[in-house]
Amino acid sequence: MTDAKLIDGTVFSGKLRETIASRVAEMKGKHRITPGLAVVLVGEDPASQVYVRTKGKRTVETGMNSFEHKLPADTPEDSLLLLIDSLNKDPAVHGILVQLPVPKHIDTQKVIEAIDPAKDVDGFHPVNVGRLAAGMDALVPCTPLGSLLLLKDNLGKLGGLDAVVIGRSNIVGKPMAQLLIRESCTVTIAHSQTRDLPSVVRRADIVIAAVGRPEMIKGDWIKPGATVIDVGINRIDLPDGKTRLVGDVDFASAVKVAGAITPVPGGVGPMTIACLLRNTLVACARQHNLPEVEF
Numbered sequence: 001m002t003d004a005k006l007i008d009g010t011v012f013s014g015k016l017r018e019t020i021a022s023r024v025a026e027m028k029g030k031h032r033i034t035p036g037l038a039v040v041l042v043g044e045d046p047a048s049q050v051y052v053r054t055k056g057k058r059t060v061e062t063g064m065n066s067f068e069h070k071l072p073a074d075t076p077e078d079s080l081l082l083l084i085d086s087l088n089k090d091p092a093v094h095g096i097l098v099q100l101p102v103p104k105h106i107d108t109q110k111v112i113e114a115i116d117p118a119k120d121v122d123g124f125h126p127v128n129v130g131r132l133a134a135g136m137d138a139l140v141p142c143t144p145l146g147s148l149l150l151l152k153d154n155l156g157k158l159g160g161l162d163a164v165v166i167g168r169s170n171i172v173g174k175p176m177a178q179l180l181i182r183e184s185c186t187v188t189i190a191h192s193q194t195r196d197l198p199s200v201v202r203r204a205d206i207v208i209a210a211v212g213r214p215e216m217i218k219g220d221w222i223k224p225g226a227t228v229i230d231v232g233i234n235r236i237d238l239p240d241g242k243t244r245l246v247g248d249v250d251f252a253s254a255v256k257v258a259g260a261i262t263p264v265p266g267g268v269g270p271m272t273i274a275c276l277l278r279n280t281l282v283a284c285a286r287q288h289n290l291p292e293v294e295f
């Protein structure tokens with residue numbers, strides 16, 4: 001059998017960002033509105049710093065305003081909540097993202113609930129979680145949304161397909177399952193207590209791997225021809241002291257069996273950032289009662 005088709009998230013996200021940039025230009029030209037994204041980082045975690053820098057760069061490239069707020073690791077919870085309140089009220093800010101995880105002395109749920117749901121471009125606020133579950137217009141979490149766009153680009157209509165989502169987090173697993181239900185897939189959510197995970201995965205036309213365990217899902221778990229979306233981003237240590245990024249899927253064995261598969265890096269990761277910009281544009285349009293932008 002020939003190897004699986006590679007689903008190129010770098011190329012696809014680049015095209016998506018070009019589309020977003022042209023809508024932003026139109027919004028600036030026609031309506032004199034520049035969409036703005038505020039990103040808040042608490043602490044100095046090096047991976048988070050790199051990631052926030054990339055987001056800021058992409059935001060500006062797309063023609064939007066980027067507002068970065070870097071706070072020390074010992075920032076009191078109250079100060080963070082006050083900053084969020086001021087961003088909620090700032091008319092130049094249409095989207096707010098607080099980089100997670102936040103330091104342990106800060107209550108993550110309190111932070112999420114402090115963000116105005118209309119500006120919650122992560123889609124983590126209970127109002128957006130509920131709206132997605134109820135099939136209403138919502139701001140949808142970026143990683144599941146990016147994964148869905150890749151699936152639709154590869155498979156077209158998803159109705160009737162068997163999808164298995166491995167992982168039940170609020171950030172990926174649960175919203176991913178909601179999106180797949182909305183597309184009329186038959187959805188199974190697997191997790192650490194699922195019995196005989198390999199045989200559950202073997203049923204699936206669509207496999208979404210979001211467990212956070214390096215290379216856990218093996219090729220012989222995959223139904224031949226299935227589409228595999230690897231959401232995992234794990235940095236592993238190599239014997240020579242260097243590090244390497246790997247997904248939750250054992251790529252070398254899965255690529256022999258799957259019909260199509262996302263690589264890590266260069267798969268879902270870049271789509272997450274593109275969808276963040278997409279959500280900022282959508283949020284901006286809604287806040288100004290402009291016609292919906294559809295992607």
Ligand SMILES: Nc1nc(=O)c2c([nH]1)NC[C@@H]1CN(c3ccc(C(=O)N[C@@H](CCC(=O)O)C(=O)O)cc3)C=[N+]21
Pocket residue numbers: 051097098099100101122142233245264265266267268269270271272273
């Ligand atoms: N409130 C919040 N929202 C988030 O969306 C959020 C967050 N907090 N905290 C951290 C995680 C992580 N995350 C990534 C997004 C893109 C890449 C990405 O573009 N990765 C590239 C390159 C990775 C590399 O080379 O390091 C790739 O996979 O090809 C990675 C990681 C969003 N997160």
